[in-house]
Amino acid sequence: MTETAILTRRYKFAASHRLHSECLSGEENTKIFGKCNNPNGHGHNYQVYVSVRGPIEPHAGRVTDVGALDRIVADTIIHRFDHRDLNLDPAFAGRTTTGENVTRLIWDLLAAKIPGGDLHKVGLVETRDNYFEYSERQG
DSSP states (O other): OOOEEEEEEEEEEEEEOOOOOOOOOHHHHHHHHGGGGGOOOOOEEEEEEEEEEOOOOOOOOSSSOOHHHHHHHHHIIIHHHHTEGGGSSGGTSSSSHHHHHHHHHHHHHHHOOOOOSEEEEEEEOOSSSSEEEEEETOO
């Protein structure tokens, strides 16, 4: 029987955004998103948790190549979002930049790129009180 484990790495980026939906009126946006609908936007120091699940490699005793994972996350997520306005990212055209949607986008960008193992979960800390999580194995 092959032993499996989960490795989780933490990454950070700072980005701004405005919670706003073109499908809603100005009043509805203000009611739903409150001060986060400020036309000038606001920023967060995001923390992203990337969890990889897989068999423990017998010779190296690890689930994945951590250096390769770090490079993939840096190239795919950090360089794309750090010190940017998330609302200007083409992936958010027609989508509100909520924590849920940012987390799902990070999943979509990383899922096929994970070295060894499988992407198990993506977690996103937006504020002290807001944590979002996405996994296709939910439920």
